Amino acid sequence: MGPPFKEIAQITLLNVRTIPSRLGTSLVVVVGIAGVVGVLVSVLAMSEGFRHTLASTGRPGRVIMLRAGSDSELSSGVAREQATLLATLPGIARDGAGRPLASAELNVMVDLPKKGQTAPNNVPFRGVQPAAFGIRDELRLVEGRPFTRGVREVIVGRKASRQFEGLEVGSHIAFRDSEWVVVGIFTTGGDVHESEIWADAEVAMSAFRRSGFQSVTATLADASDASLAALKESIARDRRLSINVLRQPEYYARQANVLATLIDVLGYSVATFMAIGATFGALNCMYSAIASRQVEIATLRAIGFGGAPVVASVLIESLLLALVGGAVGGGLAWLYCDGASLSTLNFSTFSQVAFDFRVTRGLLVRGVVWALAIGAVGGLLPAVRAARLPVTTALRTG
Known part of the structure; x- marks a missing residue:
């Protein structure tokens, strides 16, 4: 053949x-x-x-600062004095008005049922400072308006609003004896923040009876490894700070x-x-x-x-x-x-x-x-x- x-x-x-x-x-x-x-x-x-x-959450030029030994925001704690010191360190970027692009933040869990269900689920509630919006410049309001500082108002990530009950603009939601009004829906390009609820940090700390923050998120003036190493060295030299610094992509990958x-x-x-x-x-x-x-x-x-x-x-x-x-x-x-x-x-x-x-x-x-x-x-x-x-x-x- x-x-x-x-x-x-x-x-x-x-x-x-x-x-x-x-x-x-x-x-x-x-x-x-x-x-x-x-x-x-x-x-x-x-x-x-x-x-x-x-x-996809975060950028290499941003860092998250947690208490040394903590592997997540929930297990971390940053005192007010520490947050203030971290924001003024060399290496932290500043906006056009000279203010540091650093946001001390609170992150707590609140209970909400998914749509069509009654069982509660843990939903992240993040208290942020004004600099948070300059740091996370990908955030866009797609409905409503920003929350007003000093008032119990929240904006909600688009994915959270679609998944959980009572997160539409105009809705009133109650957490731990405090009532909040949903005033806006935001998107951040599909990252993890779209699963969160955001409010003014000071109002959130008062409502949840907290005296300190859990993390500080900041933008680096220089995103290079040398600049990050210099920032870590500055923190290590200050005995008042016991803080671990991670680039955002590294933190969220973990x-x-x-x-x-x-x-x-x-x-x-x-x-x-x-x-x-x-x-x-x-x-x-x-x-x-x-x-x-x-x-x-x-x-x-x-x-x-x-x-x-x-x-x-x-x-x-x-x-x-x-x-x-x-x-x-x-x-x-x-x-x-x-x-x-x-x-x-x-x-x-x-x-x-x-x-x-x-x-x-x-x-x-x-x-x-x-x-x-x-x-x-x-x-x-x-x-x-x-x-x-x-x-x-x-x-x-x-």
Whole structure:
């Protein structure tokens, strides 16, 4: 016969032409693999969306300053005197009026039910100083107006307003014996702050009976590593300050790590169990295909086709079915999940964070790779069996 590649192409074409006569078993493979890929991509899209939301929060030129030893704002504490000293340190940027771009902030949890539910959820309530709006210049009011300093008014992140009850403009909300009026809705480009409620820091401290802040967020005059190192050195030399300084992206990346890793483990675990079932489905399909075409395969080998082309053709057929299943599963995950909104508990802060699923090109490629792996495993044993079956035995039993 001709070259091996030509033989493989000829046998593969024969295999593909017989798929309609084996439509039922072929669909089992396609649907099974589509399920695996759909679940895997959907769950990983949740992790990707959560990571993206936290990773997109902040800029390299901004820092967050916490009490030494604290790994989150909730466990931190910064006294008023310390906050004042931090704002005046060399290296902190200033606005056009010469005021430091540093905001001492309070971060507490308040209870609100999700829309259509009654169970309370932890929602971040952030008290900010006026400089916060100059530091986070990506913040835009999309509805209403800013809160008035000294008054119990709040502005709410757009994702929080969509996820939780009573956060529409004009609504009155009560927390710990204090009532607040929602006067605006803001967006920050989809980052974690859109899951928060903001108010004047001094009013918030009075309402929640706090005497100090929990963090200081500031813009660096120079975003270089040398400038950051100099700021850290200035803090280390001052015995009144026991403060840890982190760039915002680094801080929020740490916050995202625990939950995102847990979601990844869950996604791969579920997908692995489903993949085992899909592999057995592929095995059954390919064994059935070979059994129904036993005489045909034996005849091909009798007229000179080698065993290797037979193995390759069966594997290619299995991979083609897997590829179709992977494409279907990935397409459905993209159609139904990409951009879908969800809020979940951030284990680092024990607060609800709203985010959007993100079905990226990399996740779709990962799903297709899983599909092809299942197809390869499911097609290998039947392919080897087809190549090893004695010609005379196949013709006699057929």
